[in-house]
Amino acid sequence: MPELPEVETSRRGIDPHVCNRTINQVIIREPRLRWPVDPQISRILPGSKITSTDRRGKYLLIYTTQGCLIVHLGMSGSVRIVSASEPVRKHDHIDIVMDNHTALRYHDPRRFGAMLWTTEPVLEHDRLRHLGPEPLDDNFNIPYLYRCSRGKKVPVKTFIMDSRIVVGVGNIYANEALYMAGISPKREAGKISRQRYERLIAAIKDVIANAINVGGTTLRDFVGSDGKPGYFKQSLQVYGRAGQPCQKCQTPLTEIRIAQRSTVYCRNCQR
The missing domain is CATH 3.20.190.10 (MutM-like, N-terminal)
Structure with a gap:
């Protein structure tokens, strides 16, 4: 998608x-x-x-x-x-x-x-008025995300993929950002500290900005306006690499399902 x-x-x-x-x-x-x-x-x-x-x-x-x-x-x-x-x-x-x-x-x-x-x-418009902030905007910040997370029992991966919280953090980018931030995708959103959310926000902004700069992720059905695919897939660190060694610690990456979506993470580096 x-x-x-x-x-x-x-x-x-x-x-x-x-x-x-x-x-x-x-x-x-x-x-x-x-x-x-x-x-x-x-x-x-x-x-x-x-x-x-x-x-x-x-x-x-x-x-x-x-x-x-x-x-x-x-x-x-x-x-x-x-x-x-x-x-x-x-x-x-x-x-x-x-x-x-x-x-x-x-x-x-x-x-x-x-x-x-x-x-x-x-x-x-009905399709737009309930959307959360853009991930690269200044109002997507630590106080906002930390406040939204309090009391939330859903896995943090599900939380950051909720477009009412922040738009545009799709499955691939959620996998990558959580890996960059060292946060387990299974951890309850409401139990993550403010300091860790600071790292997660920085990771989300980095992964989205980098993907935009290189033209998005290559998916089977997607072509850009020039008919050429994006190239962000070449730099993915966890998504699509289940069983392969973690690039930080060499532990084999684990794949699970969260909310019916493929989720790949490192059991050693992500806590």
């Missing part, structure tokens, strides 16, 4: 190609995504201009002079800039055709993604 770094990679990839471009046409080949695509955008958007792009959590925001498209890539979605005349592939569901004869093309084999439309304040 494309996570926050993959979505930010996509946003940065499309931004210079779509900003200040006028939309000529919206082609909806398949409206049956996770939530139905509003057919009115085919009528509303032509003639409007794309003013900017942004991201909130795993949602890509495309602002226009008429309103905002909220794009979620789901399990297997991607957006690419293509020539408007490029042959359509299977699962190319939506084209936003621009005045320079290029198109922002949405591709999604599993159709778990979404393209929503709003003319209201976008951050008040």
Whole structure:
């Protein structure tokens, strides 16, 4: 599943190609995504201009002079800039055709993604207003995370993957951050000290920033806006390495399931 770094990679990839471009046409080949695509955008958007792009959590925001498209890539979605005349592939569901004869093309084999439309304040949208802070923002800090954790009995890995607490810490990045911080993914969130949360916040910020800088994690179904995969997988320290030696102490890494998600950690280094 494309996570926050993959979505930010996509946003940065499309931004210079779509900003200040006028939309000529919206082609909806398949409206049956996770939530139905509003057919009115085919009528509303032509003639409007794309003013900017942004991201909130795993949602890509495309602002226009008429309103905002909220794009979620789901399990297997991607957006690419293509020539408007490029042959359509299977699962190319939506084209936003621009005045320079290029198109922002949405591709999604599993159709778990979404393209929503709003003319209201976008951050008040039902899909966005309950989200926690961005992991790289200043308001994701030690007092905030420590306060949120008090009384929580869930494993800390589940806690930091809760988008109401902080957005964008997906399974891979949670594994990596907990390893960097030396914290067992099984430990109850409410029993972790303020000092250890300080290390965890630093690790989360580092792992997310590094993943964004190198283009996200290579996943089977994800491609960036240029059609090329990200490369963060090359530097993963624990995820996908179950049974292999810990890079710090050489103890074989252990794999367990937490909330039905693969969790890899070092029993020696993570307490």
